Amino acid sequence: MIQVLAVLMAVLVVGCKSNPHKAEKIDTQLENAAGVSGSQSVGLKKGEMVVLDKTAMSEKLRDLQNTVYSLEDRVYGTRKLNTLGLYGDLKSCRRKLASRQFGGSGNMVWTEPLDRVTDKEEELKIGLNNKNELVGVSEEYLRDRLARFQGYKNILQKRADEFEAQIEECKTQLATKEMDASQPSKVMVQEVPKSNYDKVAINQFMCGYVKKGASLQNFMVNAFAKGWLTLNDYKLDQNLLFASLKDNKGSQKDNALMFGGWKLAYNRSPVTVGELLNAGKDAQLEAWTYDKKEDISGAGTCLARSEGQWNP
Numbered sequence: 001m002i003q004v005l006a007v008l009m010a011v012l013v014v015g016c017k018s019n020p021h022k023a024e025k026i027d028t029q030l031e032n033a034a035g036v037s038g039s040q041s042v043g044l045k046k047g048e049m050v051v052l053d054k055t056a057m058s059e060k061l062r063d064l065q066n067t068v069y070s071l072e073d074r075v076y077g078t079r080k081l082n083t084l085g086l087y088g089d090l091k092s093c094r095r096k097l098a099s100r101q102f103g104g105s106g107n108m109v110w111t112e113p114l115d116r117v118t119d120k121e122e123e124l125k126i127g128l129n130n131k132n133e134l135v136g137v138s139e140e141y142l143r144d145r146l147a148r149f150q151g152y153k154n155i156l157q158k159r160a161d162e163f164e165a166q167i168e169e170c171k172t173q174l175a176t177k178e179m180d181a182s183q184p185s186k187v188m189v190q191e192v193p194k195s196n197y198d199k200v201a202i203n204q205f206m207c208g209y210v211k212k213g214a215s216l217q218n219f220m221v222n223a224f225a226k227g228w229l230t231l232n233d234y235k236l237d238q239n240l241l242f243a244s245l246k247d248n249k250g251s252q253k254d255n256a257l258m259f260g261g262w263k264l265a266y267n268r269s270p271v272t273v274g275e276l277l278n279a280g281k282d283a284q285l286e287a288w289t290y291d292k293k294e295d296i297s298g299a300g301t302c303l304a305r306s307e308g309q310w311n312p
Helices: 057-076 086-096 144-176 194-209 216-225 273-279
Strands: 005-009 033-038 038-047 048-055 107-110 123-129 133-135 187-189 243-246 252-259 262-266 285-290
Touching: 033 252, 048 057, 057 086, 057 144, 086 107, 144 216, 144 273, 194 216, 216 273, 252 285
Parallel strands: 005 048, 107 187
Antiparallel strands: 033 038, 038 048, 123 133, 243 252, 252 262, 262 285
Protein backbone atom coordinates (compact mmCIF):
# COMPACT_ATOMS: atom_id res chain seq x y z
CA MET A 1 0.00 0.00 0.00
CA ILE A 2 1.27 3.40 -0.91
CA GLN A 3 0.77 5.79 2.01
CA VAL A 4 1.25 9.49 1.66
CA LEU A 5 1.08 11.80 4.66
CA ALA A 6 0.74 15.40 3.59
CA VAL A 7 0.19 18.35 5.87
CA LEU A 8 -1.73 20.54 3.51
CA MET A 9 -1.75 24.25 4.22
CA ALA A 10 -5.00 25.65 2.87
CA VAL A 11 -3.64 29.00 1.81
CA LEU A 12 0.09 28.39 1.95
CA VAL A 13 1.92 26.37 -0.62
CA VAL A 14 5.06 27.32 -2.48
CA GLY A 15 3.84 28.60 -5.79
CA CYS A 16 7.21 28.95 -7.46
CA LYS A 17 10.83 28.82 -6.44
CA SER A 18 11.34 32.51 -7.06
CA ASN A 19 8.54 33.59 -4.71
CA PRO A 20 7.74 31.18 -1.87
CA HIS A 21 5.00 33.49 -0.57
CA LYS A 22 2.70 32.92 -3.55
CA ALA A 23 -0.13 30.43 -2.97
CA GLU A 24 -1.20 27.92 -5.59
CA LYS A 25 -4.43 25.99 -5.77
CA ILE A 26 -4.16 22.42 -4.51
CA ASP A 27 -6.46 19.45 -4.87
CA THR A 28 -7.69 18.26 -1.47
CA GLN A 29 -10.50 16.05 -2.79
CA LEU A 30 -10.40 12.31 -2.06
CA GLU A 31 -12.51 9.53 -3.52
CA ASN A 32 -14.18 7.20 -1.02
CA ALA A 33 -12.97 9.49 1.77
CA ALA A 34 -13.40 8.45 5.41
CA GLY A 35 -12.51 10.47 8.49
CA VAL A 36 -9.76 9.28 10.83
CA SER A 37 -9.48 11.97 13.50
CA GLY A 38 -9.76 15.74 13.49
CA SER A 39 -8.60 17.04 10.11
CA GLN A 40 -7.23 13.67 8.97
CA SER A 41 -8.92 11.43 6.43
CA VAL A 42 -8.10 8.48 4.17
CA GLY A 43 -9.21 7.80 0.62
CA LEU A 44 -8.13 7.48 -2.97
CA LYS A 45 -6.30 10.03 -5.08
CA LYS A 46 -5.67 9.05 -8.69
CA GLY A 47 -6.29 5.47 -7.63
CA GLU A 48 -3.66 5.52 -4.89
CA MET A 49 -4.42 5.08 -1.19
CA VAL A 50 -3.67 8.31 0.66
CA VAL A 51 -3.71 9.69 4.21
CA LEU A 52 -4.62 13.37 3.96
CA ASP A 53 -4.19 15.89 6.75
CA LYS A 54 -5.69 19.24 5.82
CA THR A 55 -5.15 22.08 8.25
CA ALA A 56 -6.58 25.57 8.10
CA MET A 57 -3.63 27.92 8.41
CA SER A 58 -5.47 30.20 10.84
CA GLU A 59 -5.71 27.23 13.23
CA LYS A 60 -2.12 26.15 12.66
CA LEU A 61 -0.75 29.62 13.34
CA ARG A 62 -3.00 30.15 16.37
CA ASP A 63 -1.97 26.82 17.89
CA LEU A 64 1.72 27.53 17.31
CA GLN A 65 1.53 31.03 18.80
CA ASN A 66 -0.44 29.83 21.83
CA THR A 67 2.11 27.06 22.38
CA VAL A 68 4.95 29.60 22.26
CA TYR A 69 3.28 32.07 24.62
CA SER A 70 2.44 29.29 27.11
CA LEU A 71 5.98 27.91 26.92
CA GLU A 72 7.46 31.36 27.46
CA ASP A 73 5.23 31.87 30.52
CA ARG A 74 6.47 28.53 31.86
CA VAL A 75 10.10 29.55 31.37
CA TYR A 76 9.90 33.22 32.43
CA GLY A 77 6.59 33.48 34.26
CA THR A 78 3.73 35.90 33.62
CA ARG A 79 3.81 39.66 33.99
CA LYS A 80 0.15 39.79 35.05
CA LEU A 81 0.74 37.44 37.99
CA ASN A 82 4.25 38.78 38.62
CA THR A 83 5.81 35.29 38.50
CA LEU A 84 9.18 34.30 37.03
CA GLY A 85 8.63 30.64 36.09
CA LEU A 86 11.61 28.29 35.83
CA TYR A 87 13.90 31.30 35.64
CA GLY A 88 12.69 32.43 39.07
CA ASP A 89 12.81 28.91 40.52
CA LEU A 90 16.46 28.57 39.51
CA LYS A 91 17.38 31.99 40.90
CA SER A 92 15.60 31.22 44.18
CA CYS A 93 17.39 27.89 44.56
CA ARG A 94 20.78 29.40 43.74
CA ARG A 95 20.15 32.20 46.25
CA LYS A 96 19.35 29.66 48.96
CA LEU A 97 22.46 27.64 48.09
CA ALA A 98 24.60 30.79 48.40
CA SER A 99 23.19 31.74 51.81
CA ARG A 100 25.19 31.31 55.01
CA GLN A 101 22.40 29.08 56.31
CA PHE A 102 23.49 26.43 53.80
CA GLY A 103 27.24 27.04 54.08
CA GLY A 104 27.53 29.63 51.32
CA SER A 105 29.36 32.94 51.32
CA GLY A 106 26.22 35.09 51.34
CA ASN A 107 27.04 36.39 47.85
CA MET A 108 25.75 35.20 44.51
CA VAL A 109 26.68 36.10 40.95
CA TRP A 110 23.70 35.87 38.55
CA THR A 111 24.33 35.93 34.81
CA GLU A 112 21.07 34.68 33.29
CA PRO A 113 19.22 37.47 31.41
CA LEU A 114 15.43 37.70 31.68
CA ASP A 115 15.05 37.30 27.93
CA ARG A 116 11.48 36.88 26.70
CA VAL A 117 12.06 35.94 23.08
CA THR A 118 8.67 37.14 21.81
CA ASP A 119 9.37 40.74 22.84
CA LYS A 120 9.90 41.70 19.22
CA GLU A 121 8.99 45.24 18.33
CA GLU A 122 6.50 45.19 15.47
CA GLU A 123 7.08 47.53 12.56
CA LEU A 124 3.88 49.53 12.28
CA LYS A 125 2.62 51.39 9.26
CA ILE A 126 0.56 54.33 10.49
CA GLY A 127 -2.07 55.87 8.27
CA LEU A 128 -5.73 56.07 7.29
CA ASN A 129 -7.87 53.07 6.43
CA ASN A 130 -10.74 53.05 3.91
CA LYS A 131 -12.98 54.68 6.54
CA ASN A 132 -10.48 57.50 7.11
CA GLU A 133 -9.70 56.13 10.59
CA LEU A 134 -6.18 56.54 11.90
CA VAL A 135 -4.75 53.04 12.34
CA GLY A 136 -1.47 51.23 12.83
CA VAL A 137 -0.92 48.09 10.75
CA SER A 138 1.82 45.47 10.86
CA GLU A 139 2.27 42.98 8.05
CA GLU A 140 4.38 39.85 7.78
CA TYR A 141 4.55 36.97 5.32
CA LEU A 142 2.74 33.93 6.69
CA ARG A 143 5.68 31.62 6.01
CA ASP A 144 8.01 34.01 7.83
CA ARG A 145 5.75 34.22 10.86
CA LEU A 146 5.46 30.44 11.04
CA ALA A 147 9.24 30.10 10.80
CA ARG A 148 9.81 32.82 13.41
CA PHE A 149 7.45 31.27 15.94
CA GLN A 150 8.80 27.79 15.26
CA GLY A 151 12.21 29.27 16.06
CA TYR A 152 10.86 30.76 19.29
CA LYS A 153 9.41 27.36 20.20
CA ASN A 154 12.73 25.57 19.61
CA ILE A 155 14.64 28.17 21.64
CA LEU A 156 12.21 28.13 24.56
CA GLN A 157 12.08 24.34 24.68
CA LYS A 158 15.86 24.28 24.88
CA ARG A 159 15.89 26.92 27.61
CA ALA A 160 13.22 25.04 29.58
CA ASP A 161 15.28 21.84 29.41
CA GLU A 162 18.42 23.66 30.57
CA PHE A 163 16.68 25.50 33.41
CA GLU A 164 15.06 22.25 34.60
CA ALA A 165 18.43 20.48 34.58
CA GLN A 166 20.06 23.32 36.53
CA ILE A 167 17.21 23.42 39.05
CA GLU A 168 17.53 19.67 39.59
CA GLU A 169 21.29 20.01 40.08
CA CYS A 170 20.79 22.88 42.55
CA LYS A 171 18.21 20.92 44.57
CA THR A 172 20.56 17.93 44.65
CA GLN A 173 23.33 20.12 46.10
CA LEU A 174 20.93 21.58 48.68
CA ALA A 175 19.92 18.08 49.76
CA THR A 176 23.53 17.34 50.75
CA LYS A 177 23.71 20.34 53.12
CA GLU A 178 22.35 20.87 56.60
CA MET A 179 20.55 24.10 57.31
CA ASP A 180 21.90 26.27 60.12
CA ALA A 181 18.99 28.52 61.16
CA SER A 182 21.30 30.59 63.35
CA GLN A 183 23.01 31.98 60.26
CA PRO A 184 21.55 34.87 58.23
CA SER A 185 19.50 34.01 55.16
CA LYS A 186 20.22 37.28 53.37
CA VAL A 187 22.15 36.97 50.11
CA MET A 188 23.75 39.78 48.15
CA VAL A 189 23.00 39.16 44.49
CA GLN A 190 25.33 40.63 41.90
CA GLU A 191 23.59 40.90 38.53
CA VAL A 192 26.36 40.51 35.96
CA PRO A 193 25.76 40.70 32.20
CA LYS A 194 25.92 37.22 30.76
CA SER A 195 28.13 38.51 27.96
CA ASN A 196 31.00 38.79 30.44
CA TYR A 197 30.96 35.00 30.80
CA ASP A 198 30.22 34.09 27.20
CA LYS A 199 33.75 33.54 25.92
CA VAL A 200 34.57 30.69 28.29
CA ALA A 201 31.09 29.16 27.91
CA ILE A 202 31.20 29.42 24.11
CA ASN A 203 34.61 27.76 23.87
CA GLN A 204 33.56 24.99 26.23
CA PHE A 205 30.42 24.32 24.19
CA MET A 206 32.19 24.54 20.84
CA CYS A 207 34.95 22.13 21.85
CA GLY A 208 32.26 19.57 22.63
CA TYR A 209 30.27 20.40 19.50
CA VAL A 210 32.88 20.29 16.72
CA LYS A 211 33.07 16.89 15.08
CA LYS A 212 32.56 15.56 11.58
CA GLY A 213 28.87 15.63 10.68
CA ALA A 214 27.76 17.92 13.54
CA SER A 215 24.40 19.58 12.84
CA LEU A 216 24.16 23.26 11.92
CA GLN A 217 20.63 23.29 13.31
CA ASN A 218 21.85 21.98 16.67
CA PHE A 219 24.53 24.67 16.81
CA MET A 220 22.16 27.54 15.93
CA VAL A 221 19.38 26.48 18.33
CA ASN A 222 21.91 26.22 21.17
CA ALA A 223 23.42 29.61 20.29
CA PHE A 224 19.96 31.22 20.28
CA ALA A 225 18.86 29.43 23.46
CA LYS A 226 21.97 30.44 25.39
CA GLY A 227 21.61 34.04 24.26
CA TRP A 228 24.87 34.09 22.25
CA LEU A 229 22.86 34.96 19.15
CA THR A 230 19.51 36.73 18.87
CA LEU A 231 16.92 35.51 16.39
CA ASN A 232 15.62 39.04 15.88
CA ASP A 233 19.00 40.07 14.45
CA TYR A 234 18.54 37.73 11.48
CA LYS A 235 16.30 37.85 8.45
CA LEU A 236 14.51 34.56 7.94
CA ASP A 237 15.62 34.37 4.29
CA GLN A 238 19.24 35.08 5.24
CA ASN A 239 21.72 32.41 4.12
CA LEU A 240 23.93 31.39 7.03
CA LEU A 241 26.60 29.73 4.90
CA PHE A 242 27.72 32.22 2.28
CA ALA A 243 31.35 32.84 3.26
CA SER A 244 34.64 31.30 2.15
CA LEU A 245 37.19 31.19 4.96
CA LYS A 246 40.90 30.34 5.10
CA ASP A 247 42.94 28.84 7.90
CA ASN A 248 46.34 30.27 8.83
CA LYS A 249 47.99 28.16 6.12
CA GLY A 250 45.80 29.67 3.41
CA SER A 251 43.65 26.57 2.89
CA GLN A 252 40.16 27.72 1.87
CA LYS A 253 36.79 26.18 2.77
CA ASP A 254 33.41 27.20 1.34
CA ASN A 255 29.93 27.14 2.97
CA ALA A 256 31.46 28.61 6.11
CA LEU A 257 30.60 30.87 9.00
CA MET A 258 32.59 32.43 11.83
CA PHE A 259 31.43 32.48 15.44
CA GLY A 260 33.33 33.57 18.54
CA GLY A 261 36.69 33.09 16.83
CA TRP A 262 35.74 29.62 15.51
CA LYS A 263 35.68 28.99 11.77
CA LEU A 264 33.13 26.37 10.75
CA ALA A 265 32.73 24.91 7.26
CA TYR A 266 29.69 22.83 6.29
CA ASN A 267 28.80 20.45 3.47
CA ARG A 268 26.09 22.48 1.73
CA SER A 269 24.68 25.92 1.00
CA PRO A 270 22.41 27.81 0.97
CA VAL A 271 20.68 27.15 4.27
CA THR A 272 18.54 30.05 5.46
CA VAL A 273 17.47 30.78 9.03
CA GLY A 274 13.84 30.09 8.15
CA GLU A 275 14.66 26.76 6.50
CA LEU A 276 16.77 25.73 9.46
CA LEU A 277 14.06 26.48 12.03
CA ASN A 278 10.88 25.61 10.17
CA ALA A 279 11.51 23.35 7.20
CA GLY A 280 14.04 21.06 8.85
CA LYS A 281 16.76 21.74 6.27
CA ASP A 282 20.17 21.17 7.81
CA ALA A 283 23.87 21.04 7.01
CA GLN A 284 26.68 18.95 8.48
CA LEU A 285 30.03 20.18 9.72
CA GLU A 286 32.96 19.31 7.45
CA ALA A 287 35.89 21.22 9.00
CA TRP A 288 36.70 23.64 11.82
CA THR A 289 39.54 25.66 13.29
CA TYR A 290 40.38 28.14 16.04
CA ASP A 291 43.42 30.41 16.03
CA LYS A 292 44.55 30.18 19.67
CA LYS A 293 44.49 26.71 21.18
CA GLU A 294 45.64 28.13 24.53
CA ASP A 295 42.18 29.72 24.91
CA ILE A 296 40.47 26.32 24.81
CA SER A 297 40.36 24.10 27.87
CA GLY A 298 40.98 20.53 26.70
CA ALA A 299 41.91 21.70 23.20
CA GLY A 300 43.51 18.34 22.44
CA THR A 301 40.07 16.72 22.27
CA CYS A 302 38.71 19.07 19.59
CA LEU A 303 41.71 20.72 17.88
CA ALA A 304 44.01 17.89 16.92
CA ARG A 305 45.73 19.73 14.06
CA SER A 306 48.39 22.42 14.44
CA GLU A 307 47.16 25.78 15.74
CA GLY A 308 44.93 27.62 13.29
CA GLN A 309 44.71 24.77 10.75
CA TRP A 310 41.54 23.06 9.57
CA ASN A 311 40.41 20.00 11.52
CA PRO A 312 39.74 17.08 11.41
